[in-house]
Amino acid sequence: MSSTALTAAAPRGDWFREKILLGMDLPTYLRSLATPLNALAAVLIALGGTLLVYRFAAGLGAASNLSQTQPWGLWIGFDMMSGIVLAAGGFTIGSAVHLFGMHEYHPIARPAILTAFLGYVLAVVGLMADLGKPWNFYNIMVTPGSASALFEVAGCVLMYTTVLLLEFLVPVFEWLNWRKVHERLEKAMLALTVLSVVFSTMHQSALGSLFLIAPAKLHPLWYSPYIFIFFFISAICAGIAMVVVEGTLTHRIFRHRITGKHADMDKLQLGLGKAGAIGLFAYFFLKMQGVAEGEHWDLLLTGWGAWFLLEAVGFVLVPSLLYGYGARYKKVKFVRIAAVMTVIGIVLNRLNVSVIAYNWDRPNHYIPSWMEFAVSIGLVTMGVVAFRWIANRMPIMSEDPNFAGSKF
């Protein structure tokens, strides 16, 4: 990668070569793409894309195991519910840095916002695959159903994705060296950060509110009238965990893209570890309150109870203690392990609520088809490839020196 891509505006004739081909000529660039991992990614994306086309051509019934009794499956449980919750790092870090003045976390704000933006875009693609008639989506804008949790989710996701796009445009304009529009966007960034907190708070909790109308379908250990609070608190924990996981990976992979002083990633992650410990500790007790409120202690002794305890103790309480231990004794490895466990635990929670423990007492329980898995894997791969493409070109890991002084 040529350093001129970051440090100076390239001459007009070389723009494509510098900005898109990373300073190489086309044959060299194409040869550089021929790696085993790229080949695997291409196969996964091609398979997922083909099956997505097949789903729209042949219908939901042909491509999935969804039915009238189980209308929500892997695409909602994983792509939508898990994709959205794991993208919570954008508003968590954005608000910490720009609203609460924790400027030491600024170096990880841009990767967090990019992850969030890609997460939301792919969640929306997954949602489109799941909707019976996705072309009718515009109805949420012309016929508002203000008493519906689903309307709140749809509206807020739509608006928050727009906010994330605008936040992501800051490094895009730096990359393009568009100073005037960059300055104008910077003036709006504080308002955009406030909006991102408002929309995220609303729709992260509203995703849980969707299940308030299904107390008979969701297993009592996961159903609670407080479920929207559980979803919101766990979203904050997931956001912190994802920033730690993603920061660990990207700081190693994109080290060459960091200009100027490197952030002390260990110190930042130890600070995030403290927040993660406190957040998960609160979340664990809230989940216990859910059991107490429903008087379901006896259900903990069943097979479903063991599964619930695995999630609540193994992937909430244990990572909370690991975060705390790591933060107290300055052992960042424990914080990273706790973050991975938190990510797994919260994805497991969303899958439990929307797929595994949903319609739990039906004789023929839903199991996703191989095509549903392939589409989801293809979408995740697409997200990873898009992140790499953008981070290799745009000032994501650090600010463009030509725009020094940019607060966002």
Place this chain on the structure above:
Amino acid sequence: MENEFLNVYAAKLVEYGLAIAYMAIFVSFWRWVQGEPAPGRKPDAKPAGRTS
């Protein structure tokens, strides 16, 4: 159910008890997470090696 009226209060008792227990444990947990380990009790202390 024998006496539903009393059961509601039993459930509430557990809820409030859990909340009070949580707050009590949370204070200790917060101090533990925020605090520094005692200088002599750092688990990652390495044995002294050669200095020259």
